[in-house]
Amino acid sequence: MRTRFLVACLLPLLLVTVTACTTSDDGGEVASVDGSAVPSATPSLSLLEQGVRWARCMRGHDVPQPDPEVVNGDGIRFGGAHKDGVDAGVLEKAQEACERYRPVLPASDMAHKVELSRLFARCMREHGVANFPDPEPDGRFDIKPPVENDPQFPPAKETCDAQEDAASSSGRAHE
Known part of the structure; x- marks a missing residue:
């Protein structure tokens, strides 16, 4: 009887303790051994x-x-x-x-993204944005305000976005 009483008292205490010591998040971090959180x-x-x-x-x-x-x-x-x-x-x-x-991106898609980024940069330069940069190794661009402020930037971007969409949908590459 005494054992049942202890189990009946300790079980709710254990559940409350476990619940109190855990937090819900978006899954972006995992606890490490030293108590710090690292991205996953x-x-x-x-x-x-x-x-x-x-x-x-x-x-x-x-x-x-x-x-x-x-x-x-x-x-x-x-x-x-x-x-x-x-x-x-x-x-x-x-x-x-x-x-x-x-x-x-999954590794299998990264090569396609980089190729599309190179084509996009070439397109932007061909359409009047002379200082448009080449993509970074991961396909991203580091575009500084002087480039974005170029009067040719908006129409060139519209044209090059459409070309990129066409290249993506034709199966040659996808972002």
């Missing part, structure tokens, strides 16, 4: 879900980053963020804080 891969999130989570983090750090757009049903594109209106220090801190949420 989130293969269960789609590319779009990863992009939305990253954009929310950026907005949470005072950078007006809109959610990504779906491209051809299997890729995403970020656009519309005018980072030249954001203090460089704020932008740098936001990028550092949100790096763990930056969308990650």
Whole structure:
């Protein structure tokens, strides 16, 4: 009888303790042995879900980053963020804080993204944005405000986005 009483009292206490010591989050971190948290891969999130989570983090750090757009049903594109209106220090801190949420393409898609990025850069230069940069090794662009302020930038981007969409949908590559 005494054992049953102890079990009956300890079981709820154990459940309350376990519940109190755990937290619910979005799965972005895993506890490590030393008590610190480290980023972990989130293969269960789609590319779009990863992009939305990253954009929310950026907005949470005072950078007006809109959610990504779906491209051809299997890729995403970020656009519309005018980072030249954001203090460089704020932008740098936001990028550092949100790096763990930056969308990650499967390795099999990365080569396609890099190739599309190279074609996009070439297209932008051919359409009048002479100083448009080459892509980084991961396919991203580091576009500085002088390039974004080029009067040829908006029409060239519209043209090159359409060409990229056509290249993606034709099966030659996808973002």
